[in-house]
Amino acid sequence: MNSALSKPLEVPVMLAVDKHLAIQQQLFYEARLLDDERFNEWLELLEDDVRYRMPVTERRFRKDRSAPLAFGTGYIFDDTKARLGMRVGRLQSGLVWAEDPRNNVRRIISNVEIWQGAEANEAEVYSIVTIHRSRIDGEEKRFVAGRRDVWRETTQGWRLALRELKLDNAVVLDSNMNTFF
Amino acid sequence: MNELDGLIDQKSGAQRRLIYSDQAIYAQEMEHIFGRCWLFLAHESQIPNPGDFFRTYMGEDDVLVIRQEDRTIKAFLNSCTHRGNRLVRADRGNARAFACNYHGWAFGIDGSLATVPLEREVYFNEIDKDQFRLVPVDNVASYRGLIFGCFDKDAPSLEDYLGDMRWYLDSALDAMPEGTELIGATQKVVLNTNWKLPVENVCGDGYHLGWSHAGAMKATQSGDLSGFTVGNTGVDLEGGMSVAGLNGNSVLASLDGVSGYAFYPEPALALKYLTENRAKVVARLGKFRGEKLWGSQLNLTIFPSLQFLPGLNWFRVYHPKGPGQIEMWTWAIVEKAMPDELKQQILDNVLLTFGPAGLFDNDDGDNLASCTSQSRGWRTRQMPVYTNMALGRSGQRAGLPGDIASGIVSEHNQRYFYRRWQEHMQAKDWSEVPQYNLHPLEAKDEQRTVQTA
Numbered sequence: 001m002n003s004a005l006s007k008p009l010e011v012p013v014m015l016a017v018d019k020h021l022a023i024q025q026q027l028f029y030e031a032r033l034l035d036d037e038r039f040n041e042w043l044e045l046l047e048d049d050v051r052y053r054m055p056v057t058e059r060r061f062r063k064d065r066s067a068p069l070a071f072g073t074g075y076i077f078d079d080t081k082a083r084l085g086m087r088v089g090r091l092q093s094g095l096v097w098a099e100d101p102r103n104n105v106r107r108i109i110s111n112v113e114i115w116q117g118a119e120a121n122e123a124e125v126y127s128i129v130t131i132h133r134s135r136i137d138g139e140e141k142r143f144v145a146g147r148r149d150v151w152r153e154t155t156q157g158w159r160l161a162l163r164e165l166k167l168d169n170a171v172v173l174d175s176n177m178n179t180f181f
Numbered sequence: 182m183n184e185l186d187g188l189i190d191q192k193s194g195a196q197r198r199l200i201y202s203d204q205a206i207y208a209q210e211m212e213h214i215f216g217r218c219w220l221f222l223a224h225e226s227q228i229p230n231p232g233d234f235f236r237t238y239m240g241e242d243d244v245l246v247i248r249q250e251d252r253t254i255k256a257f258l259n260s261c262t263h264r265g266n267r268l269v270r271a272d273r274g275n276a277r278a279f280a281c282n283y284h285g286w287a288f289g290i291d292g293s294l295a296t297v298p299l300e301r302e303v304y305f306n307e308i309d310k311d312q313f314r315l316v317p318v319d320n321v322a323s324y325r326g327l328i329f330g331c332f333d334k335d336a337p338s339l340e341d342y343l344g345d346m347r348w349y350l351d352s353a354l355d356a357m358p359e360g361t362e363l364i365g366a367t368q369k370v371v372l373n374t375n376w377k378l379p380v381e382n383v384c385g386d387g388y389h390l391g392w393s394h395a396g397a398m399k400a401t402q403s404g405d406l407s408g409f410t411v412g413n414t415g416v417d418l419e420g421g422m423s424v425a426g427l428n429g430n431s432v433l434a435s436l437d438g439v440s441g442y443a444f445y446p447e448p449a450l451a452l453k454y455l456t457e458n459r460a461k462v463v464a465r466l467g468k469f470r471g472e473k474l475w476g477s478q479l480n481l482t483i484f485p486s487l488q489f490l491p492g493l494n495w496f497r498v499y500h501p502k503g504p505g506q507i508e509m510w511t512w513a514i515v516e517k518a519m520p521d522e523l524k525q526q527i528l529d530n531v532l533l534t535f536g537p538a539g540l541f542d543n544d545d546g547d548n549l550a551s552c553t554s555q556s557r558g559w560r561t562r563q564m565p566v567y568t569n570m571a572l573g574r575s576g577q578r579a580g581l582p583g584d585i586a587s588g589i590v591s592e593h594n595q596r597y598f599y600r601r602w603q604e605h606m607q608a609k610d611w612s613e614v615p616q617y618n619l620h621p622l623e624a625k626d627e628q629r630t631v632q633t634a
Contacts, residue, residue, distance in 0.1 A: 056366040056532075059272045066233060066275035071521075074365030074513070074528050076538045083446075083533070086400050090540055095396035095412075098547045136547070170272070171369040171508060175546025177538035 002049045002161060013116035015123055020114050023123050023151055026158045031107040031129075034180050039088040042180070043081070047152055047161045052079040054145070054165035054181065076167065076177070084180075091178065098176055104134040105179060117150055122161065125149040129181050133174070141174040143167065145181050189603040194569030194596050198556035201375035206606075207504035213605045214485050215240030217614075219320075219329040219342045221487040221498050222246045222256055224512075226326060226362035232275045232290055238500040238508075239330055244318060245269055245279075246328060247290045254323070256330045257292050257315035268315070272367060288315050325354040326361055327487075335611045343483065345582035345618040346430035350481060352474040353491035356462045359517035363496055365528045368511040370537050374549035375556070376486060376501040377602065379509065381568070382545060383490075383497075384431045384482040385423055385594025388570065391416070393548060397540040401444060418588030423575075426584035426619035429484030429601030431594040435477040441492010442476070444541075445530050450523045458518070469580060482594070484601050489514055494527045495535045505553050511535060568592035568599070577620040584619045 014020065026045070033042045046052075054077040079087070090096060113126040131143040150162040165181050188197045188206075200206055223235040228248040235246045236259060243259040245268065259268050261281040268279050268288065278295055280287040285298040292315035297308060320331040322339040324347070329339055336342065343350065354361055372379070382389065391398070395412050424432040435441070438459075442451040455476045463471030478492040489496040496514040499507045513531040515524045535542040555561050570592035578585045586593035608614045 054538075056368055056536075058366045059270065061271045061274050061276070064271065064274035064276075066230075066273070069364065069366065071364045071525055071528050074368070074532050074536070076368070076532060076536050078529060078532070086446075087540065090396045090400035093396040093399050095399060096544065097393070098544060136551075171371055172537040173371050175370070175372050175550055176543035178543050 002051060012124075015114055015116055019123070019153070023114050023125060023158050024112055026151065027109050027112060027125070027127060030160075031109050035105050035107055037091075037102075039091065043085060043088060045160055046081055046084065047154075047159045048081055050081050050084070050160055050162065052077055052084060052163045052165075054078075054167055057167050057170045059170045077165070077181075087180075096178065099178055103178075106132045108132070117152075119152075121153045123151045123153075123158070125151055131179060131181065133179065135174075143169070143174070143177075143179070143181070147181065185603065185606050188606075189599045190565075191596065191600055193565075194567050194572055194592060195565040196568070196599055197562075198564055198566055199562040200602075201377065201553050201556040202504050202562055204504055207501070209606060210501070211240045213608070214602070215501070217331075217333045217336065217605065217611065218485055219322075219331045219336065219339050219483075220485075221483065222318075222321070222328045222330045224326055224361070224363040224496075224514075225254070225323060225328060226517075227273065228254070230275065232277060233273075234269065234276060234279075234290070235273045236269055236271065237498075237510075239318065239332065240501060242332075243267060244330065245315075246321075246330075249291060254321060254328055255292065256318035256321050256328075258318070260316070261286055261288075262294070262313040262315060286313075292317060325350070327354070333611060337611065337616065341616070342428065343430065344428045344616070345621055346427040346432075346481075346483070348470075348582055348622060349424065349427075349432045349434075349474070349479075350483075352466060352470040353479060353481065353489070353514075356466060356471075356475045357458065357516045357518040358465070361514055362517050363512040363514055364524060365513050365531070368532070368536050370509045370511075370546075371502075372507050372509055372546050372549060373505055374507055374546075374553045375504055376499050376507045377598075378549045378552050379499055379507065379545070380482065380486060380488065381595045381598055382549065383480050383488045384598050385425075385433060385480075385568075385592060387421070387423075387433060387589035387591070389545075389548075390590075393544045394541050397534075397544060401446065401534075401540060416588065416590050418590065421587075421589035422578070423586040423589060423591045423593040424581070424583040425594045425597030426617060427582065428616060428618065429598065429604075431480075431482045431597060432583070433478075433480035433589045433594060434474055435479070435492075435589065436473040438472050438474075438476040440476075441478040441490070441494070444493060444534055445526075446533075447526075450520075450526055454519055454523055480589075482598070484598070493531070493534065495531045497535075505557070568595040572596075580622075582618060582620055582622050 053075050055075050056073040108130040109127050111128045115124045117124045127147045129145050133141040146166040148164040151158045152161045188200050220239045223246045227235050231248050231250045233248045237244050245259040246256045261268050263286050266283040278287050287296045289295045294310040294313045318330040319334050421435045442448040462475045480490050482488045486499045494513050497511045513528040515527050575584050575586040575593050
């Protein structure tokens with residue numbers, strides 16, 4: 001089992017400054033790779049057992065009495081590395097007409113917190129991603145999501161083992177989500 | 182309305198583009214179509230217990246569907262009868278009562294006005310609470326688990342509205358005695374399209390699959406399995422059919438009994454379920470539906486705005502938000518008898534393929550939005566668009582209801598969709614709306630249903 005799926009430490013412990021900076025740098029580097037559509041290099045930042053998930057967002061009363069849905073809300077993304085590879089393959093097929101002409105995308109990564117993870121070689125990282133997409137004519141689309149990541153230190157550097165996303169919109173305000181968070 | 186006569190031309194398969202952008206036509210659609218037709222509200226499985234509620238729309242009207250203490254289902258306008266505020270702002274849940282945020286009027290799940298704050302002090306106990314019940318939706322009825330509502334008291338019964346479409350619906354909804362359920366939360370996406378364009382895309386447009394979705398078909402390696410070639414270079418017209426002429430309802434069907442699961446990355450579990458239950462389904466539904474339809478990719482459309490695809494298993498309703506915008510709501514539909522592992526896999530696959538980030542769904546949105554925007558210009562709104570493929574090449578097939586064209590690449594169903602649209606728009610009320618089930622089933626034909634619920 002992917003140890004990254006285990007619970008975060010209850011008492012947060014900071015990492016050494018060099019590790020802290022290396023991870024922060026990795027977040028910004030990752031965002032630039034995605035903005036530049038360097039998807040193959042992005043895939044290399046992911047551990048082989050990575051999980052990349054975004055559940056469907058619902059609006060519910062705080063004191064709602066109903067039982068949880070039998071099969072959960074479902075996930076907009078519930079991806080392994082192979083499935084992320086399939087999404088990249090689609091985007092790179094040259095046959096995704098919604099991405100041609102190219103849509104310009106900028107990711108802003110903010111509110112970054114970096115803590116010691118559950119395993120010695122892991123870091124628990126919280127951040128917020130704002131994705132701006134300039135699409136057809138004057139269309140400007142924006143997604144905002146919270147992220148809880150686990151990054152793992154490997155011989156190749158820090159690699160993403162888990163990303164749990166919380167999309168703020170219960171109604172998705174764009175015709176497609178041909179994008180990574 | 183004679184000025185509507187020229188909007189649809191059945192002979193040439195043409196539609197005037199202003200039907201996708203004109204505000205006056207949209208206003209008339211709200212009255213003649215969404216104010217008149219049976220509209221999907223929710224699936225019974227989504228509100229199993231008393232007090233369970235589900236919030237949805239009928240046209241642009243916000244509606245609350247509630248399971249009652251006696252387990253019947255009622256629907257109300259989700260609007261406080263005092264000052265009109267939206268009563269419930271959650272998507273779904275369970276409640277004993279609903280209090281309005283504005284002044285605190287509280288309504289029971291049966292729509293009764295239960296409490297009025299300061300009733301004695303400021304209303305002097307003179308308010309007739311019975312007069313201020315939530316306004317009910319006049320007609321609410323279910324067909325095999327699907328709850329529909331209708332604002333028009335003169336509408337035909339839900340069964341008559343569905344007509345012979347029921348014979349096809351049952352191949353999905355009644356294949357197994359336990360019926361179906363919707364799983365997962367509601368996936369909601371705003372699309373800047375006129376509501377008719379996604380309906381016509383799904384009701385009949387097999388033509389776009391190999392081209393619009395070429396990238397997804399290539400990535401999922403699903404092209405060869407479904408009878409298409411990536412890039413629209415080949416097609417098999419014998420393996421499917423387009424069925425319409427059923428009161429505006431329609432079917433696109435592959436006829437191989439398995440192709441619905443062709444897009445699944447790992448179809449083994451689904452195929453095992455189909456194999457294990459095939460004989461049972463054939464016994465319930467007869468040979469044609471049991472062998473040719475059950476398990477195949479089917480696109481089922483209930484006029485005006487409900488569509489679901491057994492096999493691919495997505496279930497969708499479109500809520501119009503003006504002539505140029507919709508909210509598209511999607512769930513996964515499964516057979517209750519399916520093993521949990523398969524249900525979970527289906528939910529996952531629906532989201533992978535047709536969810537907000539779906540590999541296939543992400544190809545359609547821009548096309549639908551652009552067809553809408555290209556009907557807005559002073560010149561373009563006067564121009565026609567066409568569904569003229571395979572005109573006149575349809576007819577009767579022994580034992581099957583409806584007017585049927587070969588293959589799922591045809592524009593046969595779209596023409597019937599626009600014909601129905603025109604019939605409703607021109608009719609002053611239900612008495613002027615023609616009812617037709619072309620080539621109806623006869624008693625000697627295949628067993629219709631195994632039970633009448």
